[in-house]
Amino acid sequence: MASIGRLGWLAATLVVVASAHGAEKKQDTLPVSELYLHNLFHIDKAPFYEVFRRKEGAEPLIFVGPQGNKFYYQRHPDTMAWFSSFGLDFIRMQKPVIGPWQALGQLEEHQPFKGFVFGEPTWPNAHYVGEEALLCQDVHDLAGILTPKELKRLVDARTWFTSEHYGQDDNFAFGSTAKVHLKAKGDNRYCADLRLPSLAGHYVWSLRDTAVFDAKEYSHKIEVKALPFAIETPVPGDYLSPLIYRLTLNDKNINPESVRIALTLHLGDDKSAIRILRLSQGVAELRYPQQPGATITTSGEVDFTDASGQKRQLRLPDRALMSMSTQSIQKQEQKEQQLLEKAAEKNTKSGISPWWWLFALVPVIFGTLWWWLRARKPKEALPEQSQESPETQPQAQENDDFLLDLSRPDDIDEKN
Known part of the structure; x- marks a missing residue:
């Protein structure tokens, strides 16, 4: 009975492959040798989740189900989740058709896959606007079958800030910042060097991780202070x-x-x-x-x-x-020149030139000097005159009715 079962399974497989090849012969460009009994695998339970590693540069695989129907990356039912990128095909089916399957294409190997794990991020202790911050988290696949290069290509981690719209904050009308990608730093660790927003206020700091069919989001509230x-x-x-x-x-x-x-x-x-x-x-x-x-x-x-x-x-x-x-410098120079011209014009309109003022002051100065010299001479001669005897002093004229020489007492008698 076991032998008959095995022969029946082999015959059914041949029938599936032959019927599929006959129905889709015009659509397939693969060599005929790759369409028979190559890359066979059996699905015996649900759910099904495996990763198929292709040769570098090869096109996505074509899957043939137990009933002979083909599944393409660009054309497959919603019951099959298919992610293809960088030489890898991830296939996940919650309720797969039990039986023999075939992968058509340049397949190297296929292994069960268990998904990705995104670790809790280490939020940096940053406080001020424009401050440099380093955000890191651990990411790995549970099966441990992906290389660091493959993991780096598959993981997409992005972080951004969203305002909480507090009325007193500078970021009240602020939306969200552009998303920053985290980069692989080795040992399954992903980090992003970034700076805090340039507006002070309360934010929700978000981090979203996606890889194939897995996704997770973290958030953290932070108050960004103004520049000190x-x-x-x-x-x-x-x-x-x-x-x-x-x-x-x-x-x-x-x-x-x-x-x-x-x-x-x-x-x-x-x-x-x-x-x-x-x-x-x-x-x-x-x-x-x-x-x-x-x-x-x-x-x-x-x-x-x-x-x-x-x-x-x-x-x-x-x-x-x-x-x-x-132009501003020229305008300033022109303005200064205009002020000088206005001052000169004002002096001209007054009718008196500064030179006229100088010429008018010269006689006044010389006249004042002459008067001062004349007033000084009698004062200097007065002491010498006081030493002379009365007989040597000049005599007053006798016919002068108004001037009296009081130094001579006989003048009084003469007038009387």
């Missing part, structure tokens, strides 16, 4: 003033001596300059000469140690240092 620094880039008052980049520390819990700013100046034409700044009394300032008509953009990072002793690195927001344009 204030950045100012005042506009120059004139074309002689330098460009200024000023950074002020706003958090008293941060040690000012630990703050180090690496600022990159993008000068245009693929030229750049790096400046290292330190705080002095809580302020770091960079002065750079203007380049008329040019705009210098800045980017950079700041390192510091927080109150807990943890070292942190934040990305500074980009800023623009705008020099005055050539």
Whole structure:
């Protein structure tokens, strides 16, 4: 009876293969030798989940069921889940047809598969906007049959931030960030180097893993704090003033001596300059000469140690240092010239030139000087006159009715 059963199973297999080959002969491009008794396997229980490894560069396999019907990657019933990528065909059926099956194509091997396991992510201890963070998790397949290269190709892990829309937060109207892919770091560990959003507020940090038919999502709530620094880039008052980049520390819990700013100046034409700044009394300032008509953009990072002793690195927001344009400089020069012309015109309209004022003052100065000299001479001669005797002093005229010489007493008698 056992022999008859085996012969019956073999005959049924031949009939299935022959009927399938005859019905789909025009559609198959495989050699005839690969259509007979090759790559046979038997499904004897449900569910069915296996991975079929093809030769490198080979097309997806074609499966032939016990009833002779063919299943293609692009055309198969919904009861069959099929994932094909990078030389691998994953086949999963919850209620497969029990019996002999055949895989047509360049098949190397097939093995039972048990799915993927996504480990709990290690959420980084990041707090500030623009802070650098490293998110990691472990991913592996339960059967342990995939190579690291195959696992890297199959696993898709993405992370992103979504605002919780708190009214007082800067990110109130913020949606979600673009998804960041986690990359394989060896030993089934996947990580992503990323930075926190540039807007402060409350977020839901999400991580979604997908691999073949498996998927899992994790979430983590986080509050992103505002940058503990204030950045100012005042506009120059004139074309002689330098460009200024000023950074002020706003958090008293941060040690000012630990703050180090690496600022990159993008000068245009693929030229750049790096400046290292330190705080002095809580302020770091960079002065750079203007380049008329040019705009210098800045980017950079700041390192510091927080109150807990943890070292942190934040990305500074980009800023623009705008020099005055050539037109603005010309306008300013024209404005200064106009002010000078208006002042000269005002003096002209007054009718008195500054030279006339000078010429008018010259006689006054000389007249004042002459009067001063004349007033000084009698005062200098007075002491000499007082030493002369009365007889030597000049006598008054006798016919003068108004002037009396009181130094002579006989004048009174004469007048009387």
